[in-house]
Amino acid sequence: MQVTRSVTAEARRAQILEATIAVVAEEGFARATFARIAERGGLSSTRLISYHFAGKGELVAALVQHVVAGIGAHVGARVAAASTARGRLAAYVEGVVSYADVHRAPMSALLQVAMAGAGGATTQEPSDLGHLERILRDGQESGEMRAFDVSVMATTVQRAVEVVPFRLQAEPDLDCTAYAAELVELFDRATRAEA
Template sequence: MQVNRSVASEARRAQILDATIAVVAEEGFARASFARIAERGGLSSTRLISYHFAGKDDLVAALVAHVVDGIGEHVGARVMAADTARGRLAAYVEGVISYADTHRAPMSALLQVAMAGAGGGAMDAPSDLSHLERILRAGQEAGEMRSFEVAVMASTIQRSVETVPFALQADPDLDCAAYARELVELFDRATRADEMADP
């Protein structure tokens, strides 16, 4: 019976998060009141939200964690499937951009939260670049990539992919596959060892 309650609780939390994402993405962070979220989620009362989340800050922190975890799962699977550092770098760039393209509401909600200065420590902390830095160092150690300052390159790559949700807001018809190909080519040329350069 406890398991059933746990499953039901997780389902309700997911329902509330989906409604929150929809309201924030479509109407902006300022409009995301519990009343509006309850209405969008088809909830009978805002008390259902308060039961699962301590307050708006807790709800927004859960939204941020939900979206960030989704990005990690989507991108991580692609990166793990590649068998070279150059392949993993390409998979990372393509993965982040494809997630932004296919999960526009969550990404828009994340941007709204960031622009509102909400989300607590999860939004205040700089992007975790350790995953990119590991890929780049492995590429250098394997001789696939040239010598360069890993921290600088990782930061540049991350900032480039983080701009895609903004680009999509400005141009919803943006060809994300072509955008990704250009960035993959750019950073492959910027990082690969001389002996791997095109003739």
């Protein structure tokens, strides 16, 4: 028999996750104690956190999963709506940049976790580039894109969008729409087939 969490338990977990994101984003991973999270979340006791999460490791894993799922949903919808490989590449770049802009606290929290080495494989291993490599291969096969090393290009695109949260921390007024447009133009010129 599969055990499902009640609506109340899911709401409480979400409340704890949001408080954790806020504390980690604003104060750093090292200061994200259960006491600070409980205070930020308006919880009566740290035991509520311990009831819903087996420990800080499980809470951090849930935070990472929550943020990564949010990025995936946001970017995935944009990419799926595009009808060409060039359009999917542009949608990917614009999607990641816009998500980082609109969801600054979760992205900052994810960075803090990664820099602390606390996110496990999700934040410590190189990004899975399969999604980008598929877009690029599709573009080459359809004739939209020129011949190039797909792995090198996918890595370059991914690293260019991964830096956006760092830029936003250093430059909060960064025009992310213009930044994304510049990246789209850069990678379109780098990949498109010559007429």
